[in-house]
Amino acid sequence: MTPTAMTNEQSKYPGLHPLPPSFVREFPPVAVVVEEKCIACDRCPPLCFFDAIVMEHRSQHKYKRTAVVVTENCTGCGLCFEACPVDAFEWVPDKTPGAGSSKATGESERDLSA
Amino acid sequence: MLLTTSFVGLTLQSPVIVASGPASHDVNQIRLAQEQKAGAVVLKTACSDKYAHMRSWPRPRYKLLDWDKQIAGRSKAFSLYAYEQGYSGTLADYWQFIRVCKEHASIPIIGSIFADEAQEWRELAMKVEQSGADAVELDISSPHRPGSLGFETTFVAAIKAVVGAVVIPVLVKLSPGPDVVPQSLSAQECGAKAVTLCNRLRGVDVDIENQRPILHGYFGGIGGPWAKYYTLRHVAEAAQAVSIPISGTGGTMNGEDVIKYVMLGATTVQILSVIMINGWESIGQINGEIEQYMTRTGISSLDQIRGKALEAMTHPDEIIRWSGESKKGPRNIWTDDKTAEE
Numbered sequence: 001m002t003p004t005a006m007t008n009e010q011s012k013y014p015g016l017h018p019l020p021p022s023f024v025r026e027f028p029p030v031a032v033v034v035e036e037k038c039i040a041c042d043r044c045p046p047l048c049f050f051d052a053i054v055m056e057h058r059s060q061h062k063y064k065r066t067a068v069v070v071t072e073n074c075t076g077c078g079l080c081f082e083a084c085p086v087d088a089f090e091w092v093p094d095k096t097p098g099a100g101s102s103k104a105t106g107e108s109e110r111d112l113s114a
Numbered sequence: 115m116l117l118t119t120s121f122v123g124l125t126l127q128s129p130v131i132v133a134s135g136p137a138s139h140d141v142n143q144i145r146l147a148q149e150q151k152a153g154a155v156v157l158k159t160a161c162s163d164k165y166a167h168m169r170s171w172p173r174p175r176y177k178l179l180d181w182d183k184q185i186a187g188r189s190k191a192f193s194l195y196a197y198e199q200g201y202s203g204t205l206a207d208y209w210q211f212i213r214v215c216k217e218h219a220s221i222p223i224i225g226s227i228f229a230d231e232a233q234e235w236r237e238l239a240m241k242v243e244q245s246g247a248d249a250v251e252l253d254i255s256s257p258h259r260p261g262s263l264g265f266e267t268t269f270v271a272a273i274k275a276v277v278g279a280v281v282i283p284v285l286v287k288l289s290p291g292p293d294v295v296p297q298s299l300s301a302q303e304c305g306a307k308a309v310t311l312c313n314r315l316r317g318v319d320v321d322i323e324n325q326r327p328i329l330h331g332y333f334g335g336i337g338g339p340w341a342k343y344y345t346l347r348h349v350a351e352a353a354q355a356v357s358i359p360i361s362g363t364g365g366t367m368n369g370e371d372v373i374k375y376v377m378l379g380a381t382t383v384q385i386l387s388v389i390m391i392n393g394w395e396s397i398g399q400i401n402g403e404i405e406q407y408m409t410r411t412g413i414s415s416l417d418q419i420r421g422k423a424l425e426a427m428t429h430p431d432e433i434i435r436w437s438g439e440s441k442k443g444p445r446n447i448w449t450d451d452k453t454a455e456e
Binding site for chain 1: 137171178184390
């Protein structure tokens with residue numbers, strides 16, 4: 001169920017956690033919950049500003065519930081990574097139609113002297 | 115009723131306004147704000163077509179600093195480091211956004227725009243007015259823009275152009291810093307009906323393991339509960355200088371903070387981080403805390419306390435001072451530990 005996510009070491013896009021993965025040039029990143037890690041603490045759904053995290057029932061899960069990211073709503077803002085006390089979030093490529101339309105910002109944006 | 119506030123000709127049910135940002139980019143959020151009895155909502159800033167790249171957002175764009183995950187942000191201090199951009203849709207979407215908000219919401223809707231040429235500012239502001247917004251805020255201070263546009267060179271002309279073209283009140287949102295007072299005065303002269311003080315500071319944090327700035331390697335807008343002490347001062351200084359109302363914003367976490375802003379002369383207070391961190395209920399909670407304070411102190415309107423702390427502000431020359439000299443003798447003799455023991 002969990003698609004392959006990049007680890008921090010593999011990322012070519014350094015920064016503090018959460019790190020966007022190296023596939024960011026190809027696909028915009030989107031968050032996903034590693035369900036085995038989730039402790040069903042209910043902290044991420046209220047912190048998500050895009051209604052992109054819901055709690056779902058899982059009869060096999062240790063806590064009977066898990067957080068699930070609704071990919072269509074996720075804007076990849078990274079706030080859920082901050083909410084999670086057990087680091088159960090990972091980045092995966094966002095292949096939702098329309099998500100790939102994000103453009104790289106102009107050079108002026110990168111110019112620190114500006 | 116206690117909280118009813120009159121601001122730039124609008125009657126607000128509360129002085130608490132949802133600031134422009136991620137809490138006002140979607141019509142359903144306006145509904146939530148209204149349910150929580152927010153006074154008004156400033157919509158997310160729409161950028162002119164020249165700045166269309168600001169409609170796409172980097173991922174991720176938030177980082178909470180000084181934040182304890184284990185206690186889920188119940189720490190009283192944190193910093194929200196954000197590379198937040200503009201409204202994500204086209205301008206046509208934005209006009210529709212305003213129309214839908216106006217159709218369904220009863221609270222005032224304040225549009226927010228950004229451009230560079232005065233002509234574009236005017237066009238955007240006129241469209242905001244035509245779409246039905248109750249006021250327009252000129253976001254001349256976002257912490258994420260290249261920063262090459264000067265206040266005197268660009269924004270004075272922009273404010274004049276907008277004020278001359280629309281009937282709805284014009285708010286000007288300024289950056290924090292030493293220019294707050296002169297820029298507020300300048301905005302007032304140009305005909306702005308209010309100033310919003312202040313936008314977030316532009317900051318940076320460094321990832322020392324990778325030896326580079328965090329996130330995308332550029333400055334980010336940084337705010338948090340600590341930021342209120344700076345904006346409270348800016349509000350206090352500006353309130354003494356200008357006669358137009360001030361909308362204070364920065365670091366407001368509870369009703370007490372709102373009262374502090376009001377006591378220093380602000381008419382309304384814009385909040386955002388607290389909604390992001392503690393949820394939409396925090397608007398209702400803040401309203402409740404203000405009401406409790408008003409009931410406890412027996413005041414019937416915030417007008418009764420507006421600027422009270424300002425009146426009590428002392429001139430630095432009047433602060434009583436005492437001798438700072440050591441009573442034991444001269445302080446310019448270096449004494450090592452041995453001598454001290456003797």
